[in-house]
Amino acid sequence: MARRLARGSRLVIATHNNGKLREIAELLAPHGIDCVSAGELGLPEPEETADDFLGNARIKATAATRAAGLPALADDSGFSLAALGGAPGVLSARWAGPGKDFTLAMQRVQTELGDTTDRRAWFTAALCLAWPDGETATFLGRVEGAAVWPPRGERGFGYDPMFVPIGGHQTYGEIEPAAKHASSHRARAFAQLVKACF
Structure with missing residues (x-):
């Protein structure tokens, strides 16, 4: 059984990505957790050298x-396309270049897809909750859908404007944040985290 966090606990969110930080903080808000980001604490970003999402989440959380000296929660997530053999996958952020330009990254996806009619896509989110004594707990969520072009919507972040989940008509860049939080890859991983650790 995973170790639990009590209401009022202080938790480091191991990210320097403001969009991801905002989404994680909103998901944690009902649980009374005092969140501080790695960026606010001036912590360096560790090199993500694992070949899967869970490994990279573990690297960030343990660092x-x-x-x-506080419990830390890290997320590693990415966008994958069937026609590209799962790419960009764990390299999703790197496709955005050093300036984290996701307009550039989405254009690269579209260019690499070319004329293919296979638009199957999915988002994956891996969460790792780590403790200063070395204990970790990991959780994985995934949501299936399709890639669209051109991107639509100003909400969300990353590849959200080019992803429509199965059964939906709007991209993650168009839907209300509350609707995304209810069904996204990150929400699915969070549901497991909450059940195990809150």
């Missing part, structure tokens, strides 16, 4: 918990 943050060691540096801050």
Whole structure:
């Protein structure tokens, strides 16, 4: 059984991505957790050298918990396309370049897809909750859908404007944040985290 966080606990969110931080903080808000980001604490971003989402989430969470001496939660997530063999996948952020330009990243996806009619796509989110003594707990969520072009909507972040979940008509860039939080890859991983650790 995973260790639990009590209401009022302080938790480091191991990210420097403001969009991801906002989404995670909103998901944690009902649980009374006092969140502080790795960026606010001036913690460095560790190199993500794992070949899967869970490995990279573990790298980020353990680096943050060691540096801050507090429990830390890290997310590693990405956008994958069947026609590209799962790419960009764990390299999703790198496709955006050093300036984290996701307009550029979405254009690259479209260019690499070319004329293919296979638009199957999915988002994956891996969460790792790490403790200063080395204990970790990991959770994985995934949502299926399709890639669209051109991108639509100003909400969300990353590849959200080019992804429509199965059964939906709007992209993650168009839907209300509350609707995304109810069904996204990150929400699915969070549901497992909450059940195990809150």
